Amino acid sequence: MADRYQQLINTPLGKLVAGQVGLPAPVKLERYVPGMPVISGPVLLGAAAQTRLEGAIELALAEMGAEVVSGPAAGEQTFKALVFDASGIVSSEQLRELWAFFHPVIRRVRDSGRVVVLGTPPEACRDPRTATAQRALEGFIRSVGKELRRGATAQLVYVASGAEEAIASTLRFLLSPKSAYVSGQAVRVHKAVASFEGIDWSRPLVGKVALVTGAARGIGASIAEVLARDGAHVVGLDVPALSSELSGVTGRLGGSSLTLDITDPAAPERIASYLLGEHEGVDVFVHNAGVTRDKTLGRMTEDMWSTVLGINLTAEERINEALFERDVLRDNGRICCVSSISGVAGNVGQANYATSKAGVIGMVESLARVVAKRKATINAVAPGFIETKMTQAMPAARREVSRRMNSLSQGGLPVDVAETIAWYASPGSAGVNGNVVRVCGQSMIGA
């Protein structure tokens, strides 16, 4: 899936031309390779007055081995990350503290650098002026994400009261190259649904079982690979027609395969029985299988509608019901879903697909409390333009426009979606529940 424009623009002549005519200049994003530190380079840490997260942030940064700089930034020093605790901001006047911290240093963020602001969820603030100021942080972070250059990203983490100890996995993800294609997002961390002490952060899924639907190829195969890298035993699931591709993937990873069509009425029961029989349950269930059948609504057949809704949404609901009814999901379990920015913004020719993917968001939002009671979490990723066979098949002009219409001016890779799922899947993400995080390079669509 070569991005020829990106290759060309990074030659000396390409850089010159791009600079002169103002063309987008996508850089090669830093991506995670096993053995890398979480973050390499100094992290400038700041806080507004009366914050409540500083201790938790300092602890998380120390545990990840970050080189932390606090106090006024020296001279022309550059930073790999700027982290600001805004949880103490209680009024619009006090938002000036954002400007005061970032203004002198924002142009000193290194390539593939990170800006992370932490705050309090506005819905949890009792005083309207505090809630207003905290909500304002979203506009700040989204603008910073659009202004940063050279692969740098900006995020906001809303940390609920009582969730202070649960922020480490999220800070690790957002500060590391694993979040290469995630920008302009507001993540919510709640009180942990289960305890999670003693994590080996380099292989957090050792001893865990993860099932990935649609694992024979594309994004699903990448999710299977990353979860196996993190130590999980992966059960790959796909349709019988792709059985040899599926066993190619799971064989390489030392996992196992389950071939069935998830829309088969017997599928939920078969999946539940398989997981209970072979593994006494499951820790991570990834609903990745999905299809498109694009046509504008007036030309769309009923079959195109029901195929897409059936695979992308109804099958997932029915499988969840079976997992709950038969108690298949273990404590600190995870349900991870794959939505799409089409589900956020809608798209011409995708009324069926966008309905199904918006439904996935609804499913995550409505089940978050239900699964929390079962000591589990449910979250979704909403990928934007990802370099896969699906997007390779788009008409060339549309493909090129879709690729560039984001703050990073390039498409994402399947591994970017997979790393985001792996963050949700980590036992340390016990407070990350009910989120829909876009993996879209901060796409202009649905912004």
Ligand code: NAD
């Ligand atoms: P893909 O077509 O390469 O892979 C999808 C997999 O799901 C296939 O292996 C397929 O056989 C399997 N599958 C389909 N129907 C199934 C069924 N009834 N039962 C079992 N398995 C079934 O697609 P992809 O690009 O890797 O997409 C993966 C997910 O990501 C999908 O949910 C898709 O909607 C979503 N997504 C993709 C993009 C992108 O840019 N590629 C963007 C947004 C969202």
